[in-house]
Amino acid sequence: MNDLGGSIWSAAVLLFFLMDPLGNIPVLLSVLKGISPKRQRFIIIRELLIALVILIIFLFGGQNLLNFLHLQQESVTIAGGIILLIIGLRLIFPRPEGVMGKQPDGEPFIVPIAIPMIAGPSVLAMLILMTSNEPDQLGNWFFALLIAWSLSALLLLTAPFLYKILRERGLKAIERLMGMILVMMAVQMLINGIKILF
Numbered sequence: 001m002n003d004l005g006g007s008i009w010s011a012a013v014l015l016f017f018l019m020d021p022l023g024n025i026p027v028l029l030s031v032l033k034g035i036s037p038k039r040q041r042f043i044i045i046r047e048l049l050i051a052l053v054i055l056i057i058f059l060f061g062g063q064n065l066l067n068f069l070h071l072q073q074e075s076v077t078i079a080g081g082i083i084l085l086i087i088g089l090r091l092i093f094p095r096p097e098g099v100m101g102k103q104p105d106g107e108p109f110i111v112p113i114a115i116p117m118i119a120g121p122s123v124l125a126m127l128i129l130m131t132s133n134e135p136d137q138l139g140n141w142f143f144a145l146l147i148a149w150s151l152s153a154l155l156l157l158t159a160p161f162l163y164k165i166l167r168e169r170g171l172k173a174i175e176r177l178m179g180m181i182l183v184m185m186a187v188q189m190l191i192n193g194i195k196i197l198f
Contacts (some may be wrong), residue, residue: 006142011130015148017182018084018123021155023120023175025092026168027117028159031108032062041157048153050110051118055127055145057084060126063135074196081128081189082180083122094172118152 032040049096060063066076130141155162 004122007139011141011144012147012151014185015123015126015145018087018120018126018153019118019152019179020087020091020120020175020178021085021118021152022162022171024117024156025159025163025171028127029158030115033111037088037108037160044113044156044159047108047110047113048118048149048156050114052149053062054119055149056142058124058139059127059131059141059145062124062131066128066132074149074193076125076129077189077193077196078117080125081186081193082187083125086183086188087122088179088186091182092176094175118149118156142150 028044034045035043127141127145131138134141166174
């Protein structure tokens, strides 16, 4: 994370890619299929707010969690790189069940939209990593989180409209591009973590 140099926008872009709203649009629409458009909007807003609360808890409480588990910064950096690499590869080479695995049927509550679609393990791990590497930048990370969450919220709320414009092929193309960028970020994180170790 040192290469990000405390940049709010760099961190926001990274978190936005990890939230993967474009990749989640087809899943979101399939989960909400059969529910009235008005109710769909209510569910999406509710799940977005729940996800934001969870993300903020991890942002401000992540360092305490690391201290409690006696985890070193290097291990978190390398683990974060591995998670990013896996997510990036899944975006490039999608599986039938999607990036987050199989989704349950019915009206969702918390799972699967808030967790793991928005506040997924990779985003939570990255928030912990950011605060552990540069705890003095906590204010910047908070604003970066708000930017990434707001952009994701905007895309998810316009999901039916975007799906009509881009169609599944267009969404998949953008998702694979995001996956390539995530893989490059993951490799850089792994290099940084290994450099610190040796």
